[in-house]
Amino acid sequence: MPITDHGQPPTLSEGDKKAIRESWPQIYKNFEQNSLAVLLEFLKKFPKAQDSFPKFSAKKSxxxxxxxxxxxAEVIINAVNHTIGLMDKEAAMKKYLKDLSTKHSTEFQVNPDMFKELSAVFVSTMGGKAAYEKLFSIIATLLRSTYDA
Ligand code: HEM
Known part of the structure; x- marks a missing residue:
């Protein structure tokens, strides 16, 4: 299933949440390595995205x-970790992501198509579990939401 970033975001079932709660600590335990691997892979696939980060080294190598x-990379994975912590408080989770969307659309002004691309790299790093596809479709849809409004 691809990551979606439009329309009604999926809902996490109790089974999805359980699958995430059981597997996430293994990923987050090595948050520095795992988040860096995701961000580097994303920038390799989408070199133009680096234009959004003038603070990064000009030397892509x-x-x-x-x-x-x-x-x-740590800022991003911590935001994912925070989102996971809010899985049982759907309204708070959505508000958190929507506020983050506002920052991306107004302050950082990044290309909204990139949320689903970074999300897809995350999901493939995590073994492509269905529950993570749903979680990252929620993240990608809500991060995009203030662009489409
Ligand atoms: C899973 C997707 C993403 C998450 C969870 C995420 C999360 C965050 C968070 C938590 C911040 C810090 C906000 C603050 O300063 O209060 C941030 C900043 C930022 N994000 Fe994202 N982000 C995501 C995807 C992207 C993508 C795809 C891009 C660009 C292609 C992007 C570009 C930026 C930029 C430019 C900043 C500001 C960096 C700076 O401090 O100079 N983000 N993001």
Missing amino acids: HLEQDPAVKLQ
Whole structure:
């Protein structure tokens, strides 16, 4: 199933939440490595996305050593971790992501098509579990939501 970023976002079943709660700690335990791997893979696939991050090293071949890249990767995975922590509070989870969307659309002004692309890299890193496809479709749809409004 591809990541969706339009329309009604999927709902996480109790089974989805359980699958995420059981597997996420293994991923988050190595949050520095895992988040960096995701961000580097994303930037490799979508080199133009790097234009959104003028703070990153201009040398695309040395990105993995750039502390600003590592920090940004951690910011992203911590936001995913926070979202997972709000899975049982759907309204709060949506508000958190919508506020984050507003920042991306007004302050950072990044290309909204990229949320689903970064999400897809995340999901493939996590073994492509169906529950994560739903979670990241929620994330991608809500991060995009203030662009479409
Ligand atoms: C899963 C998807 C994503 C999540 C969870 C996420 C999360 C975040 C968070 C938590 C921040 C910090 C917000 C703050 O300062 O209060 C941020 C900043 C930012 N994000 Fe994202 N983001 C995602 C995808 C993307 C994508 C795809 C792009 C660009 C292609 C992007 C570009 C940026 C930029 C430019 C900033 C500001 C960086 C700076 O401090 O200079 N984000 N993001």
